[in-house]
Amino acid sequence: MIKKEAKDIKYTNQRIEILDFLRKFDGHPTVEDVYEGVRKKLTRISKATVYKNLRFLAEKGLIKEVNIKGVSRFEANLVPHHHIICIGCGSITDYESEDLTDYSLKVAGDIENFEVESTDTNFYGICKDCKEE
Amino acid sequence: MIKKEAKDIKYTNQRIEILDFLRKFDGHPTVEDVYEGVRKKLTRISKATVYKNLRFLAEKGLIKEVNIKGVSRFEANLVPHHHIICIGCGSITDYESEDLTDYSLKVAGDIENFEVESTDTNFYGICKDCKEE
DNA sequence: GTACTAAGTAATAATTATTATTATTTAACT
DNA sequence: AGTTAAATAATAATAATTATTACTTAGTAC
Structure with a gap:
């Protein structure tokens, strides 16, 4: 489970699960991938929440957005690569x-x-x- | 006007105009930009045709697709940059x-x-x- | 030049991706 | 524990993209 490493961020279950999923996922999941993934634990999560939080986390610098062939993908690997x-x-x-x-x-x-x-x-x-x- | 520089390509008016537009456009137009642009000459062109041809031309290597922030953009600048x-x-x-x-x-x-x-x-x-x- | 044919187009429908809205819920701070 | 600003779920709305199909055309062969 994720620690509350950055303040000025409200650590909701949804955010924690999304971040956790991204850090464990070996690759570059799409919004859909993330949604399907976190839904296993948070069965009632809304896809809009996934969108919002992915953008939010990217904004805060906790994850990065990569765009390949018109599809948004996300990764938690913050080491320059x-x-x-x-x-x-x-x-x-x-x-x-x-x-x-x-x-x-x-x-x-x-x-x-x-x-x-x-x-x-x-x-x-x-x-x-x-x-x- | 574009010459028929690559064979194995059917040079339709639509393709010629799209390619011409991209070569004259100083920047990285979106599909919408291209559509609005070529429509000035080919008033009856369909947006689906623009999509199809942009993908086609990119496939053939005559243009390149760039993806920024989830939006597809295109450019005719083939010099590595x-x-x-x-x-x-x-x-x-x-x-x-x-x-x-x-x-x-x-x-x-x-x-x-x-x-x-x-x-x-x-x-x-x-x-x-x-x-x- | 005319006919033939495979490929391309227009128009539209269908699908997919993304954002906005709003009533309800919750994390973080007293 | 109570308060409050922010987040969420559910849904509607919008935007982006692809599929379908009947019609048209560019390129080739005659």
Whole structure:
């Protein structure tokens, strides 16, 4: 169970379960995935609540929203990382490279009239499974 | 007017206008933007046709789909580039850095079980206008 | 140039995703 | 324990996207 790690946030059962679900989920669940997941414990939760809280938690910086192919997905992995996206099956895999993050942030220093807070890189291509077909 | 640059594609008026619109548009128009734009010339075009052709053209590699904050956007700029995204107002600006692209592709070489075809980096932060508020 | 055919389009319906509304409930603070 | 601002459930409303189908057209073969 989640601790009340950040104040100025009202820790409702719904929020705790959503956050808990995201932290245990190995991947990048959609709103629907999250809804189905938390419903196992909170059977009466409303989908609007899931939407609201996902946006709320993302706003508060406790989770991140990733958008792939027009679908919103969420993740609780806050360590800076990149995404490997298969253009065949749409699978998304995290990829950590501190070097790349550092390099990107260095480049970001050259950008004028804009204050960069974070960066991430997407790698598009074909995964092993799709290639074998 | 667009030439018939790629074969195996049926160049209908609708596709030509959509492609033409994207190439002239300075930015990252949504489906709605494209629809409103091409409607000035093809007044009877259907929105479903716009959807279908945007996906088709993206599939064929003539345009690219970018996804920001859950909204699909399209661009005809095929030169590898990155995106500067303001988390305040949602504005998107292209940013070219061959160095960063090269570095990313070098990193991509280390990824196992995946064949990277392209990469791009997102820079998230606050634009000048939003900061002044 | 005319006919043929596979593919594309328009119009609309259907589906899916997201946000708004409102009465009720609850977490956090006295 | 009582108070209150904020959150929730349920539902309605809206927006985004895809599917269906009858009609039209671009490209090719004659």
